[in-house]
Amino acid sequence: MATPDAHKPSVLILGAGFAGMAVAHALERSGVDARLSLVSHDNFMLFTPLLPEVMSGRVEARHVVQPIRSAFKRTDFVMGEITGIDLVQRAATIRHPVLGGVETLQGDQLVIALGAATTTFGIPGLEERIWPLKTLDDAMRLRNAIINALEGADTAESVAERRRLLTFVVVGGGFTGVEAMGELRDFIAEVLHYYPRFSADEVRLVLVEGMDHLLGELPDRFGRMAHEQLRRCGIDVRLGALVQGADARGLTLKSGERIDCEIIVWSAGVRPPEVVSDLPLEHGRGRTIAVNADFSVPNFPGVWALGDCAQVPGAEGKPSPPTAQFALHEGAQLARNVVAALAGRATSPFHYRSRGMMASLGCRQGLADIGGGHMLRGFPAWLLWRTYYLMQLPGADRKVRVGLDWALEKIFSRDTARLRGWGERQAAERGKP
Numbered sequence: 001m002a003t004p005d006a007h008k009p010s011v012l013i014l015g016a017g018f019a020g021m022a023v024a025h026a027l028e029r030s031g032v033d034a035r036l037s038l039v040s041h042d043n044f045m046l047f048t049p050l051l052p053e054v055m056s057g058r059v060e061a062r063h064v065v066q067p068i069r070s071a072f073k074r075t076d077f078v079m080g081e082i083t084g085i086d087l088v089q090r091a092a093t094i095r096h097p098v099l100g101g102v103e104t105l106q107g108d109q110l111v112i113a114l115g116a117a118t119t120t121f122g123i124p125g126l127e128e129r130i131w132p133l134k135t136l137d138d139a140m141r142l143r144n145a146i147i148n149a150l151e152g153a154d155t156a157e158s159v160a161e162r163r164r165l166l167t168f169v170v171v172g173g174g175f176t177g178v179e180a181m182g183e184l185r186d187f188i189a190e191v192l193h194y195y196p197r198f199s200a201d202e203v204r205l206v207l208v209e210g211m212d213h214l215l216g217e218l219p220d221r222f223g224r225m226a227h228e229q230l231r232r233c234g235i236d237v238r239l240g241a242l243v244q245g246a247d248a249r250g251l252t253l254k255s256g257e258r259i260d261c262e263i264i265v266w267s268a269g270v271r272p273p274e275v276v277s278d279l280p281l282e283h284g285r286g287r288t289i290a291v292n293a294d295f296s297v298p299n300f301p302g303v304w305a306l307g308d309c310a311q312v313p314g315a316e317g318k319p320s321p322p323t324a325q326f327a328l329h330e331g332a333q334l335a336r337n338v339v340a341a342l343a344g345r346a347t348s349p350f351h352y353r354s355r356g357m358m359a360s361l362g363c364r365q366g367l368a369d370i371g372g373g374h375m376l377r378g379f380p381a382w383l384l385w386r387t388y389y390l391m392q393l394p395g396a397d398r399k400v401r402v403g404l405d406w407a408l409e410k411i412f413s414r415d416t417a418r419l420r421g422w423g424e425r426q427a428a429e430r431g432k433p
Contacts, residue, residue, distance in 0.1 A: 009034045009342050012107030014082055014092055016040035016068055017048075018324045019307030020113035021394075022331020023338075024075050032339045036075040037105060039094055043068050043079045046136055049324060049389050050402070052180045052360075054139040055146075056187035057415050061136055063401040066394040078105065082114065082275055087300045109302050109338050112289065113331075116270035116308035116322065125246035130171075130266035133180055140419070142265065146184070147418045149262045153202075154195045164260040166203045169251065171243055172267035173209030174216060175323075175359050178226055180265055181207045182362025185233055190414045205235045206259060210242045210268070217321055218357060218369050225377055226359065226367055233363045243268075270322075272309040284311025284319065293349035295334045304338065306330040315353055324392075325354065358385040 011027060011034050013020050024038050044065040053059040068077050080094035080103070090110035094103045118134050120126035131142045146168070153165040168188075170181045185205055192200055207214075207230065213223030214230075214237070227237050242254040250260040270286075271277065277287035282298055284290040289297060289305040293313045297303040306312060307327045314320035320330065329352045337347040358368040358381065366382030369375060376384060386406065393399045 009108040010106070011036050011109045011111065011338060011342075012090070012092065012105055013038045013111040013113060014085070015113035015115055015307070015309075016042070016045050017113060017115045017307060018045075018327035019115075019331050020111070021045050021068075021071070022328045023111055023113065023306070023335050024072060026332045026335030027338065028072060028075060030335060030339050032342065034108075034342060036072075037078065037107065038068065038072070038075050039078045039080060039082060039092065039105065040068065041079070041081045041097070043077070045071070045394065047389075047393055047398070048134075049392075051133055051136070051139045052176070052183040054136065055133065055143050055180065056183040057143060058183065058187075058409055059402055059405045061140060063398060063405060064393075065136065066398060071394065078103075085110075085112065085275060085279060087279065087281065087297070087303050090302050107302075109341065110304065111334065111338070112276065112297075112303070112305040112309060113307045114273055114276050114309045117273050118266060119269045119271040120266065121269055123243055123245060125251075126243070126264075126266065129246040129248070129251070130264050132266050133176060134270070142263075144418045144420070145263055146187070147416055150188070150191070150195055150416070151418075152262070154197045160260075162198060163202060163204070164250065165262045166198065167206065167250070167259065167261035168204070168263045168265070169206045169208060169259055169261045170265040170267065171208045171251075172269070173207060173211065173214040173223075173237075173239075174267060175357070177207065177209070177265070177267040178214055178230070179360050180267060181205060181230065181235055182233070182360055182365075184265070185235060185362045187414060191416050194416055204261075206261070207235055207237045208241045208243065208253070209237070209239050212240050214239070215359060215367070217323075218367075219373070222367055222369060222375060225375070226361060229361045229363070229365050229367070229377075233361070233365075270308065276309045294337050294347040295330070295350065296337070296347065302341070304334055306334050312350060314350075320350070320352070321354070323354075323357070325357075326352065358388065360385045 044067050047064040050064045054061050080096045082092050083095050084093035091106040118132040132138050149165045153162045156162040170177050213220050214226045215223045244252045244254045282290040288311040290311050291305050295304045295306050308322040312320040320326045333350045340347050356369045356371045360366045364382050366385045367377050368381040
C-alpha cells in the first residue's frame, strides 16, 4: 500500500460496517492531518437493515451496498481478511484473498470495528441446518433455499413431505427475526399463484422466541403489538420456546415439541469474530471487547473499539445496543476522540440516547418507538420505517435505486428465479442445495 507523507501519524481502521465507515468518514471530515487506512474482507459496505428485503427479492442485492473505494477521498482501502491483531504494536495481519499474500499493517491509532458473526451456542445440529441472515451471501442463498422448498413442494407426492417443505421457521424474535418473518410471509403470499399444486392453507410460518415477548430491545407493549400483528398475518408465534436441537428433518424445542421443516432461519445470537474474542484483554458480554466510556481499550494506549464487537458503556450503566443507529453515533464520537488523542488533548465519553426504533412486520404494517414512550403502529409506522431507511442509504444513487425497486413492485409481480452462483460452493460443502 502506498504511504505518502510517511512522517504523518496514522490511523488504522479494521472493519467497514456502519461503525468503521462512520469513523473513517468523520476523520476525513475533520481534516485531521493523518494517514487513514481502512481494512475489510469485502470491498463494499452492506446496508444490513434491508437484508430481509434482499432475501425476499423486493430490493436488488447491489442496491444495498456501497463500494468502499468510491466512498472516500483520502482513505486508503485494503481488501483482506484480518487474521491477527497485535494490541501492543497496534498492528493487524492481513491475508489478501486474491493473491493469497500476507501483510502486516500498523497504525499510531488502531480502531477495531469488526462487527459480529452468527453463533448457534453449540446447540446440536444447528450449525449444519440453519440459514443465517448476516451477509449479502446469506440473503441470496436463503432466497434460493426458499424457492427450492416451494419448487419441491410443488412436485412432492407425499402430503407429509409437502407440509414439511412448506413449513418455514425463524428462530429469534428481535428486529432481524421479526422483519425476516414479515418479508418471508409477503414473498410467499405473492408468489403462491405460480404453484397451483398446493394452497396457502398448507403453508406454515413459525416464529420461535426464547423470551416471553418479541422485540426485546423495546418496551413490552411493543412486543405484544408485534405479536398481535404477526398473528393477524397468519404467523404462528411461539414465545418462551427454546431450541434443543435440529436434524435433517427439522428442529426440536426443549418442551419436546417437534417442528418438521425445511427452512430454519437463525437470528437468535451473534458473537464477535474469533480474531476479536481471542484477544488477550478484558472482555465483556459474549466475548466482546470491554471499552472505556471514550471507546479506548484499557491497558492498550492508542487502541479503540466500537460497534457490535465492543461493549460500550451507555445510559444508566447499560451497554449501548448493537444497532446501526448507535454505531453511526459511536463512530462520530470515536473519530473526535482519535483527533483529540493525536493532538494531545483529553477525550470525551460517549453519551447518546436512542431517537426511537422501528420494525417492519410485513403486510405493510410496522411498529415505531418515536420516543417518550409513544408508539406508532400499522401502515404509518411501516411508511415511516421505509422513509427513514431510504434516507439513511449512503449516496443518492442508492436512494434512487432502492426507491425505484419499491416503486416497481407495485407494477410487476415478484420474481421466483433461483439465481445460481451465490455461495454455491459453500452451500455444497454444507450439504445444502
